[in-house]
Amino acid sequence: MIKTSPLSGIYRNHPVNIFEVSGWHIAGNFGNTEREQENLKKSSVLVDWSHIGKISLSRGDASAAAEKILKGSSKIEPLSSIADSKMAILRLTKNDYLILCNPGMEKGMLEKIDSKITTVTDQSGSNGCLVLGGPRRDEVLERSTAVDLRRDRVVAGSVIQSSIHTINMTLYRTNNFDIIMHPRNLTESLYDALMDVGIGVGLVPAGIETIPVSFEKDK
Amino acid sequence: MKNRIDTHQYCELPDLGKELSFKFNGKRIQAYTTDTITSALIASGRTLLSRSFKYHRPRGAYDIYGQGHESLVTANHEPNLLADRILVQNGMSVKSQNAWPSLEFDIGEINDTIVPMLPNGFYYKMFHKPKWMWPIAEKQIRKAAGLGRIDTEDRNAERRYEKRYRFPDVCIVGAGPSGLAATLAAVQEGKHVLLLDDNSVLGGHSIHSIAQVDNCENLNLNGLPEYQAIQKLIDELTEFSNLEVLVNSNVFGLYEDNLIAAQCGHDLFKIRADSVILAPGATDRHLVFENNDRPGIMTARGVERLIMRHAVLPGENVVVVTTHDGGFHTALLMHGAGAKIIAVVDGREDGNNEGVFEKKIRELAIPVYKGLTAHVANGRKRIESVEVGPLSGGNSIKSFDCDLLIMAVGFKPQINLLSMGNKPPKWDAERQILRVSELPSGVFSAGEVHGSAGFAHLYAEGFQSGKDAALTKISPGKVYTVKTERTAEEIITALPADIESGGTHHFICKCMDVTRTEAQASIDEGYDQVESLKRYSSMGMGPCQGKACHEAVARLAAQDTGLSKLDAVVTTVRPPFTGATFGLLAGRAPHLSPIRRTPLHHCHIDLGVKFLDAGQWKRPDSYTAPQIEAGFIRNGLGMIDVSTLGKIEISGPEAIKFLHFLLPGKYAKFELGRTRYSIMIGEDGILFEDGTISHIENGIYYLTTTTGNQDAINSLFQWWLLVEDFDVQVRNLSLTNAAVNVTGTTARDFLQKLVDIDMSNEDFPYMHCRKTKIADVPVSFYRIGFTGELGYEIHFPAEYGESMWNYLLAEGEEFDLKPFGVETQRILRLEKGHLLPGTDTDALSSPYETGVGFAIKDDKDDFVGKAFLKHFKERGIENKLVPYQLETDAPIPDDGVAVLDNGKIAGRVTSSRLSPTLKRGIGLAWVRNDLSETGSHFFIRLANGEDVQATVLDHAAYDPEGERLKS
Structure with a gap:
């Protein structure tokens, strides 16, 4: 059985080329990879990464559990992150973590985590994930949230928990794109709202060919 | 373009851009891309721009800055736009407002004769008896005294209103010499600076000044005329990447914690700055005298703007009325553009106050008259002559024929934003202006808003405020006293607020057509407090919101209500400082109410569903008709999407203890594989929720809640986990799992073929649960009976939602499996007598009276709501x-x-x-x-x-x- 992106309804309205990644059907491109990559260079793109692994650790000894997954996780401050090419561990509060990882890695990761010391929830299916890339992405964000996302204040690697278009979200910032996690049932609304305000600054939907999954903050 | 000039004796004229054309009241007007609507109309030879609000008197361009009502037009179907501010676009359609049948011949002008004969504030007093008359009269009064009309045919026009946000270290309002100097100081300190100006170009008044800059601390600027110096300063700023500039941005509000609201086109900017510098400058003072509203009377800076920015000469025979050297500067600019200066009338007596430009005017042998000012303007659709006389009023002593009267009688600071910092403006007798000299911590101010001064002085003051804003530690709650000084030479003495030269058309508030006579009559009627006088006469309450007239209103109110002539009483200054449309404030509503979609949403659309709004959720109401769909379940097999149910998993050593505390049932003997009906009650004993709880895995309990309560119950659980020290793990799986209910007489037969567990009634009886797989996807089954038929709720990972739904429908084809919606389910549950909390209960519903008392086991230790349940039980x-x-x-x-x-x-x-x-x-x-x-x-x-x-x-x-x- 296929795992479906929460943007499946949007895919129906575009000439999307679907890629199958770890059992997910996800947009590889929206019909024209070249145009999407051009937009990534010159304006802005919105990419569906809903298929990435998302695991939350909360209460108990969440930092010890996170440390086992990636060394140094227990040392980072709340609202910051640690990452390698395959995963990013976001520390949301003193005792809450969110692990983002390459699609398909979550099963092995769940086996590694001792669920007796912390509450572990696989949120891969319950959370949507959209990625904003391109030099004009700040112009989309400034029309979308009242949160201060100035780049010298919210630097690469930072984590913000707030709202975009009234939708609760967790934002993880890298140098070249912003990753927005949010409840799956609101993904299509969030996509519509971002595209609506982004239309004036050249925002186009793009696929994972344009921004492949990668978590390092320097990406 | 009749009034366009192509050379000037004393300055370079600007590049006007490309030629274009637009329509004004249906007539084609030629213009340039740098033109505003007003400059283009004046260039084409038009004087008449609008009609006044009440008397329909002819009105022309006044300050070319958009502070008055004179320039209100409807442009491209949008009413009440300021022609002074709107840049023309090729093909644009502009219409004048409040005139019928035409701007030139307006039948409403009869009001100018009739209304003064009616009692003061007649609309409060007349047409109220008999009662039926008022609705008719009101309609006519509103029609006659209107602004622009909303174009209802334009309602579907694509007009985007965005809300945008900025978080600068320092936000500077006003890009004149002070604002730009402040900007330079702040960016040099490495701060992120946002500079806002309401004009389309930076520079403030200096871009229209040919005065030479001397003694400026920025040595690069000395020796240059101001318009070149300011451009050099602007060029200096362009190298800073930490500066953002927003032009055409009207700042209309300053709120707590340095929140600034600004309108830029159809975008509302909400700016939260660490520090704010207010350098809004000053505009020409409004002088009250007989017929002071006639077309052809313009402010000095307005005239300078027309010449130096638009290469437009607004008159040929000019009289300048002034009280400072700036009036002579304007006269010189008009002279250099080819106008004939009939006279310069200076309110100052002869003495040692001759400035640079007065000397030049005298060298040109232009007549200068001292100790006089304007008394009466003559003419109707355009000024034809002006009578002048002593400042104290009385009889006029001279008359000059002219087609343009330039008013340069000092400046009124734009104090509105400063006063929104909560301190009211006060009359500064020494500087002869209204001033706000105390500001909240974090708000700074500089420039002409504290009194007129030379370029070098304004630059120094602005630069210091920029440094202060960048370096001062903000102390919330503290008050900052503005430290500015003005020399005796810089102070411009105010003329009397009204030149009492006789006549009844001394307009205090031109927006609302309120004259001095009318204001005095209102005071005689008892409205002798400034606030009540303003409300009764409505002066200062028009489109400009007092920007043009607040000083005159304050001074004359003080004078006429018996306070000192030297004093001024100001009413409270509130945002918005400039007009803001409802569209701008509302923004884009669709973003404020997002839609929640279940993982099966698009499967329902494929089946032609009719959706039901359940809070933010879209749920299937029905696919055909609920009455028909009910038959599918009673006689066959149906399936409904119940993914919106709340789903909470509880586990851990103290899971049973936790459930005992939060739920009114007993769970010590809760066997693995069992499902129970459960209710939840609040601490007040009121029933607010019901659902099921299942012992799905050893030590793991799975609770379902209603759609509406899923977030509330999860929050409640998390709250109790913080308050009480339970060793449990609570996972909210509401979005992790999708769910369907397969129900009907053949449900078992259908599902048995999909799973490898025994679905028989003996092995999987009613109110039991099981874990299994369907097509290799892990699922959990809950055998419950909300519809009154054999039924199984199937929960599975949300990402498989669409695949699972389509798979079940395909596999169920041989059993004639049909989808059904929420309305159908409501009928079925009602046939079975099942209640819906929130629909069948309210905030007073006791569980005993609701008929679910069987689910309460009050013989256990303390649990949430126990105390009140005891009371309910005793009450019966x-x-x-x-x-x-x-x-x-x-x-x-x-x-x-x-x-x-x-x-x-x-x-x-x-x-x-x-x-x-x-x-x-x-x-x-x-x-x-x-x-x-x-x-x-x-x-x-x-x-x-x-x-x-x-x-x-x-x-x-x-x-x-x-x-x-x-x-």
Whole structure:
């Protein structure tokens, strides 16, 4: 059985080329990879990464559990992150973590985590994930949230928990794109709202060919 | 373009851009891309721009800055736009407002004769008796005294209103010499600076000044004329990447914690700055004298703007009325552009105050008259002559023919934003202006808003404020005193607020057509406090919101209500400082109410669903008709999306203890694989939720909640986990899992073929749960009976939602599996007598009276709500929720209608439907306890006033023994 992106309804309205990644059907491109990559260079793109692994650790000894997954996780401050090419561990509060990882890695990761010391929830299916890339992405964000996302204040690697278009979200910032996690049932609304305000600054939907999954903050 | 000039004796003229054309009242007007609507109209030879609000007097361009009502037009269907600010676009359609049948011949002008004959504030007093007259009169008064009209045909026009956010270290309002110097200081300190200006170009008044810059601390600027110096300063700023500039941005509000609201086009900027510098400058003072509203009377800076920015000469025979050297500067610019200066009338007496430009004017042998000012303007659609006389009024002593009267009688600081920092403006007798000299910590100010001064002085003041804003530590709650100084030479003495030269057309407030005579009559009627005087006469309450007239209003109100002539009484200054449309404030509404979609949403669309709004959720209401769909389940097999249910997993060593505390049931003997009906009650003992709880894995419990309560219950659980030290793990799986309910007589047969567990009634009985797989996807089954038929709730990972739904539909084809919606489910549950918390209960519903007391085990230790439940139990049953049925063919009542007994209200219906199975009306109703016995009768009042009789049922209209769901 296929795992479906929460943007499946949007895919129906575009000439999307679907890629199958770890059992997910996800947009590889929206019909024209070249145009999407051009937009990534010159304006802005919105990419569906809903298929990435998302695991939350909360209460108990969440930092010890996170440390086992990636060394140094227990040392980072709340609202910051640690990452390698395959995963990013976001520390949301003193005792809450969110692990983002390459699609398909979550099963092995769940086996590694001792669920007796912390509450572990696989949120891969319950959370949507959209990625904003391109030099004009700040112009989309400034029309979308009242949160201060100035780049010298919210630097690469930072984590913000707030709202975009009234939708609760967790934002993880890298140098070249912003990753927005949010409840799956609101993904299509969030996509519509971002595209609506982004239309004036050249925002186009793009696929994972344009921004492949990668978590390092320097990406 | 009649009034366009191509050379000037004393300055370079600007590049006007490309030629274009637009329409004004249907007539084609030639213009350039740098033109505003006003400059283009004046260039084309037009003087008349609009009609006044009440008297429909002819009005022309005044300050070319958009502070008055004169320039209000409808452009491209959008009303009440300021022609002074709007840049022309090729093909644009512009219309004047408040004139009929035409701007040139306006029948409403008769008001100028009639209205003064009516009693003061006549619309408060007349046409109220007989009563029927007022609606007719009001309509006509509003029609005659209107602004622009909303174009209803334009309602579907694509107009985007965005809300945008900025978070600078320093936000500077005003890009004149002070604002730009402040910007330079702040960016040099490495701060992120946002500079806002309401003009389309930076520089403030200096871009229209040919005065030479001397003694400026920025040595690069000395020796240059101001318009070149300011451009050099602007060029200096362009190298800083930490500076953002927003032009054409009207700052209309300053709120707590340095929140600034600014309009830029159709975008509303909400700016939260660490520090704010207000350098809004000053505009020419409004002088009150007879016929001071005539077209052809313009402010000095307005005229300078027309010449130096638009290369437009607004008049040929010019009289300048002034009280400072700036008036002579304007006269010189007009002279250099080719106008004839008939006279310069200077309110100052002869003495040692001759400035640079006065000397030049005298060298040109232009007549200068000292100690006089304007008394009366003559002419109607355009000024034809001006009479001048002593400052104290009385008789005029000279008259000059002219087509342009330039007013340069000092400056009124733009204090509005400063005053929004909460300190009211006060009359500064020394500087002869209204001033705000105290600001909250974090707000700084500099420039002409504290009195006029030379370029070098303004630069130094601005630069210091920029440094202060960048370096001063903000202390919330503290007050900052503005430290500015003005030399005696810089101070411009104010003329009397009204030149009392006779006549009855001394306009204090031109927006609202309020004259001095009218204001005095209002005071005579008892409105002798400034606030009440303003409200009664409405002066200062027009489109400009007092920007043009606030000083005149304050000074004359003080004078006429008996305070000192030297004093001024100011009314409270509030945002918005400039007009803001509702569209701008509202923004884009669709973003404020996002839609929640289940993982199966698009499968429902594929099946032609009709959606139901359940809070933010879109749920399937029905696919065909609910009455038909109910038959699928009673006689076959149906499937409904129940993914919106709340789903919470509880585990850990103290899971049972936690459940005992939060739920009123007992769980010590809760066997693995069992499912139970469960209710939740608040600490006040009120029933607010019901659902099921299942022991799904060893030590793991799975609770389902209603759609509406899923977030609230999860929050409640998390809250109790913070308060009480339970060793449990609570996982909210509401979005992690999708769910469907497969129900109907053949449900077992259908599902058995998909799973490898034994689905028989013996092995998997009613109110039990199982974990298994369907097509290799892990699923959990809960055998419950909300619809009254054999049924299984199937929960599975949300990401498989669409695949699973389509798979089940395909596999169920041989069993004629049909989708059904929420409305169908509501009918089915009502046939079974199941309640819906929130629909059939309210904030006063005791669980005992609701009929779910069986789920409460109050013989256990303390649990949430126990104390109040004891009280409810002792009080006994007063009202009861009962199922009922109607006679066959009786009409179906609406939800919520009254229950009657002997003609008196005895309760209310909570749910009412036609039962397709029983072919009669059924429902649930709260009734008095004495009416709740099975077989009792009561009446239900229909919407049409008729009553229908209802009979109380035991507990279900359909399958009362539950044989079908247990089968």
